[in-house]
Amino acid sequence: MPKRYPPEDPREWLNRARSNLALAQAKRKGVYLEDLCFDAQQAAEKAIKALLIKVDVDFPYVHDLARLLTLLEKSGQKIPQSIRQAEGLSRYAVFTRYPGMGPQIKQNEYKEAVKIAGQVVRWVERLVAKKP
Helix, strand or coil, rough: CCCCCCCCCHHHHHHHHHHHHHHHHCCCCCCHHHHHHHHHHHHHHHHHHHHHCCCCCCCCCCCCCCHHHHHHCCCCCCCCHHHHHHHHHHHHHHCCCCCCCCCCCHHHHHHHHHHHHHHHHHHHHHHHHHHC
């Protein structure tokens, strides 16, 4: 169990991002890929919000990763292209959560979602660990 931090501490948001990433990677029988992709999206979202907290930028409680990354960019943070790919994960926050709202997720889409979420979490971990 990771050490807990106050909710205004970016390390707590990163803990939650890591937890969602672990859930997304825990593919097993009886679990829909749509649900795992939701956790991948949540991992990226919480990691980005951790970085927003680190750079002292208020953010809305939305699932739109493009909007959150734009807020980071406006704060002066350079966003690598590999991290920009996370914008595509936003669709997993809503359309895959309920039956019939989106197409069934394919194996390759799932793998890509987990890969991108992992990249975002690792990127944010490096930036949060840096001293100002």
